[in-house]
Amino acid sequence: MYGWAGKILRIDLDREKVSSHPLTKEQAELFLGGRGLGAEILFRELPRGTNPLSPENKMIFATGPLTGTGAPTSGRYSVTTRSPLTGTVFDSNSGGHFGVQLKRSGWDAVVLEGRAERPSYVWIRDDAVEVRNADHIWGSNTHATEDKIKSETDKDAKVACIGPAGERQVLISSIINDKHRAAGRGGVGAVMGSKNLKAIAVLGSQEPTTANQEEFTAAGRSSLEAISKNPVTKDSLPNYGTAVLMNIMNEIGALPTFNFQRGFFEDADAISGETIRERILEKRVACDACTIACGRATKIPGKDRQGEGPEYETVWALGAACGVGDLEAITEASYLCNEYGLDTISTGSTVACAMELFSAGHLSGGPKFGDAQAIVDYVKLIGERSGIGNELAEGSLRFARKHGHPECSMSVKGLEMPAYDPRGIQGMGLAYATSNRGACHLRAYMTSVEVLGNPALIDRFKIDGKASLTILLQNIAAATDSMVLCRFSQFAMNPDHYARLLQAVTGVPFTARDLISIGERICNLERAFNAREGFSRKDDSLPRRLLETPLPEGHSKNMTVALDPMLDEYYRLRGWTSNGVPTASTLSEMKLYDASKQIAEKYAV
Amino acid sequence: MRIPRQSLREVAERLDEKQVAGLIDHTELKPHVLKRKIRSVCDEADTHGFATVCVNSWWVPEVSRYLRSKSSRVGVASVVGFPLGQMSTESKGFETSDAIGNGATEIDMVINVGAIREMTSSSGDESRRMRELVRDDIGAVVNKADGAPVKVILETGYLTDEEIVEACRISEEAGAAFVKTSTGFGPMGAYPVHLKLMRDTVGDRLGVKAAGGVTNFLEAIRCIYAAANSPGLLRPERFRIGTSNGINIVNSLSWAKYDDSWFVEEVPCKICPNNSISKQPLEVQTVYVKKCKTCPDNAYRKFKDF
Numbered sequence A: 001m002y003g004w005a006g007k008i009l010r011i012d013l014d015r016e017k018v019s020s021h022p023l024t025k026e027q028a029e030l031f032l033g034g035r036g037l038g039a040e041i042l043f044r045e046l047p048r049g050t051n052p053l054s055p056e057n058k059m060i061f062a063t064g065p066l067t068g069t070g071a072p073t074s075g076r077y078s079v080t081t082r083s084p085l086t087g088t089v090f091d092s093n094s095g096g097h098f099g100v101q102l103k104r105s106g107w108d109a110v111v112l113e114g115r116a117e118r119p120s121y122v123w124i125r126d127d128a129v130e131v132r133n134a135d136h137i138w139g140s141n142t143h144a145t146e147d148k149i150k151s152e153t154d155k156d157a158k159v160a161c162i163g164p165a166g167e168r169q170v171l172i173s174s175i176i177n178d179k180h181r182a183a184g185r186g187g188v189g190a191v192m193g194s195k196n197l198k199a200i201a202v203l204g205s206q207e208p209t210t211a212n213q214e215e216f217t218a219a220g221r222s223s224l225e226a227i228s229k230n231p232v233t234k235d236s237l238p239n240y241g242t243a244v245l246m247n248i249m250n251e252i253g254a255l256p257t258f259n260f261q262r263g264f265f266e267d268a269d270a271i272s273g274e275t276i277r278e279r280i281l282e283k284r285v286a287c288d289a290c291t292i293a294c295g296r297a298t299k300i301p302g303k304d305r306q307g308e309g310p311e312y313e314t315v316w317a318l319g320a321a322c323g324v325g326d327l328e329a330i331t332e333a334s335y336l337c338n339e340y341g342l343d344t345i346s347t348g349s350t351v352a353c354a355m356e357l358f359s360a361g362h363l364s365g366g367p368k369f370g371d372a373q374a375i376v377d378y379v380k381l382i383g384e385r386s387g388i389g390n391e392l393a394e395g396s397l398r399f400a401r402k403h404g405h406p407e408c409s410m411s412v413k414g415l416e417m418p419a420y421d422p423r424g425i426q427g428m429g430l431a432y433a434t435s436n437r438g439a440c441h442l443r444a445y446m447t448s449v450e451v452l453g454n455p456a457l458i459d460r461f462k463i464d465g466k467a468s469l470t471i472l473l474q475n476i477a478a479a480t481d482s483m484v485l486c487r488f489s490q491f492a493m494n495p496d497h498y499a500r501l502l503q504a505v506t507g508v509p510f511t512a513r514d515l516i517s518i519g520e521r522i523c524n525l526e527r528a529f530n531a532r533e534g535f536s537r538k539d540d541s542l543p544r545r546l547l548e549t550p551l552p553e554g555h556s557k558n559m560t561v562a563l564d565p566m567l568d569e570y571y572r573l574r575g576w577t578s579n580g581v582p583t584a585s586t587l588s589e590m591k592l593y594d595a596s597k598q599i600a601e602k603y604a605v
Numbered sequence B: 001m002r003i004p005r006q007s008l009r010e011v012a013e014r015l016d017e018k019q020v021a022g023l024i025d026h027t028e029l030k031p032h033v034l035k036r037k038i039r040s041v042c043d044e045a046d047t048h049g050f051a052t053v054c055v056n057s058w059w060v061p062e063v064s065r066y067l068r069s070k071s072s073r074v075g076v077a078s079v080v081g082f083p084l085g086q087m088s089t090e091s092k093g094f095e096t097s098d099a100i101g102n103g104a105t106e107i108d109m110v111i112n113v114g115a116i117r118e119m120t121s122s123s124g125d126e127s128r129r130m131r132e133l134v135r136d137d138i139g140a141v142v143n144k145a146d147g148a149p150v151k152v153i154l155e156t157g158y159l160t161d162e163e164i165v166e167a168c169r170i171s172e173e174a175g176a177a178f179v180k181t182s183t184g185f186g187p188m189g190a191y192p193v194h195l196k197l198m199r200d201t202v203g204d205r206l207g208v209k210a211a212g213g214v215t216n217f218l219e220a221i222r223c224i225y226a227a228a229n230s231p232g233l234l235r236p237e238r239f240r241i242g243t244s245n246g247i248n249i250v251n252s253l254s255w256a257k258y259d260d261s262w263f264v265e266e267v268p269c270k271i272c273p274n275n276s277i278s279k280q281p282l283e284v285q286t287v288y289v290k291k292c293k294t295c296p297d298n299a300y301r302k303f304k305d306f
Helices: A025-031 A034-045 A098-104 A142-152 A188-194 A213-229 A231-240 A242-251 A273-279 A312-317 A327-340 A344-359 A372-384 A396-402 A426-434 A446-452 A466-483 A487-491 A495-506 A512-532 A544-548 A563-574 A584-589 A593-602 B005-014 B017-021 B035-048 B057-069 B089-101 B113-121 B124-144 B161-173 B192-202 B217-227 B246-256 B273-279 B282-293 B298-302
Strands: A007-012 A017-022 A059-062 A077-082 A089-094 A109-113 A120-125 A128-133 A158-161 A175-177 A181-183 A197-203 A281-285 A295-299 A306-308 B024-028 B052-055 B075-080 B106-110 B150-153 B178-180 B207-211 B239-243
Touching (some): A007 A128, A034 A077, A034 A089, A034 A512, A059 A188, A077 A181, A077 A188, A089 A175, A089 A512, A098 A158, A098 A197, A109 A120, A142 A158, A142 A197, A142 A327, A175 A188, A213 A231, A213 B035, A213 B246, A231 A242, A231 A487, A242 A446, A273 A281, A273 A327, A306 A327, A312 A327, A327 A344, A327 A372, A344 A372, A344 A396, A426 A563, A446 A466, A446 A487, A466 A487, A466 A512, A466 A563, A512 A584, A584 A593, B005 B217, B017 B246, B024 B207, B024 B246, B035 B052, B035 B057, B057 B089, B075 B089, B089 B106, B106 B124, B113 B161, B124 B150, B161 B178, B178 B192, B192 B207, B192 B217, B207 B217, B217 B239, B217 B246, B239 B246, B282 B298
Parallel strands (some): A007 A109, B024 B052, B052 B075, B150 B178, B178 B207, B207 B239
Antiparallel strands (some): A007 A017, A059 A077, A059 A109, A158 A175, A158 A197, A175 A181, A281 A295, A295 A306
């Protein structure tokens, strides 16, 4: 087996028992790794109805066949589990350097099960695996945790850990690796916390194998050339980071502001990538094997505070969504999110939801839109589950429901929406609604097609063709999430680039169409997992505001999302029922025989 | 201009990446460019099999030498009288001789836009005199090009439809091989409606080159639909795309194979030159606006963002 390590590490935290299992050829070729492998293991092993925060839930940290090979943007890993926030299958994906070390330690994936009796961390050095006591670091923030674990293991080790938020099982908590990189979404940090697992540290010494080195070099060169020639990956992201989108989205009137009540923010430029570069940027930062280097090492002027970010989604969620245009406050809140281990999108959006309730008078005594100090204070309250933070720690949907206004939660399946108002980008609305993990911009980044013109510009207000393109991007995303590559590669690389790299590394003659089929299989398996748990069309929806209330101003004025016709078309093209459930025959065609059987049984009546 | 979905799909089905690469003039005309960038452009053109590397005349010796050292089959196109076109005929002739002597295999010259407009705004002898001036201006370059194909840049954004037609006719009379839309430095780039007008005027006797703002496969396919929508025209002798985004066009073309939905019919106003009239001379702008008002698709304009 080339590319893959060929082994899966299983750690039973109940018994502190470690075992090695082969990665089968079938697993590798049908699901690749990363997100696909995680979904395969979770679907097969997790009983229906498993409580996400119980010891029975599992976590799969997985790399892919390209991880560690040096293929462009391949320095990533994914974490798959059943999300406590959404109840769906959930994979969260992160860059930095942790993934490469995990692969170099000789494991394609680590499956964590059970719950440690007391706070613990896992130390993996090639085949040597230990479960160690973490009593002394429980309660530490992510930075202190990483420093301490490195001092106890190896200074070159890479650490993925939770902060106080994950320990307290905050449902919007993340896993932080390399201090600043987050497997951010879906409350994966809470699942780790529920297992009493503070961190995983890895250091590997094994070089991944490549089937055809000469061809791999040529394929890598071709991919790098594409990245170096695409306007987004050669100029926009390197120069201004992801926050380059701030002014662009504002200009088209699709920058969600005041909790999606508006699509235009007067202070957008003050929190844009251009302003970040001018005021707080120290240097650019790259993940492993990446030439784009969109990361921003930053420093708050006049304060002894340094860190990375804020990214576009962060500066939006903690900024525009809350009506805040104070870059210093947003940056401080962003640093705190990384230190507590909080998802910045869900945190900002949940605070925005609370601000709407306070501003509208549904709740009293709290901050209103535009209160910059409040975003800093609220991050701390959420991270510590203190005061109102204990309610906000459950995410916006549970919070808004509790106070009688679920319509104020801007979420899908309980996951808070990112920084693109779908009223101005219709296909993005369908992508949010149909994403198997809830509102996510990365499952099918239709903004690339509808706004940025990559690989071509398609009218953002039309719905014609959007179902089909959403499916194509979802399938490709599922495949590349399983290889595991960064979504940003897709601005420049095409399906043939991906297939060529994968073929050169693994020696398996994958074509671009094979990759699309693999992605389709993964999307269907995730959908079958969710269907098994009772998810259906009712969950593939958007907040009522986006469907019924037109944007009041800006260049997307008067628009709402025309979801239903897109959704009908989407289900038809997917081969699913009009209720959004894959048919048994569709699943069988994708060689998902077990899923086919289970779905047939569940929907037999 | 409406481009039916089915037509775009049919064009796309006929294309492969190599064929499209062979239609591209890989262009680098920025005034601040350095030698390493020029060489890198040459390497890219050679790797992808682009038709030519298109540069300012000062770079022709370097490009020619470098491509020769690689035994490359890529041609060398030099711009002449670029980008304003209002140099004297003699100076254009000299620049052409110089470029050809230094290894240029094709010439992209800028027409005397002001003289074309003078021609149409005057009458009688003065109009005829201006017509001859333009024809002689092009003829001098054709003559000095010594058999190398000459492409005439019309800078369509400065011209009315009637002037575009007349400029095409004059170019053909003067012996040009191609008519080309834009410099990339003018008020607008390549629009399908202009390309179609040019093709309808020159038939299959001359080539048509789309230049300015063509950045991805969909835009390239629209240009091909408008100006090279038959196998006989879809060859480097009859159609070119001038762009610095050639690699992106070729790379993005791969996506077209995997879904038909890229080819949804575009809102006509979005691919209409009336979107870029702000830098036009007032008289020309007035003509465009008047045309817009009588356009059958004008209803789209009522909704500002289409």
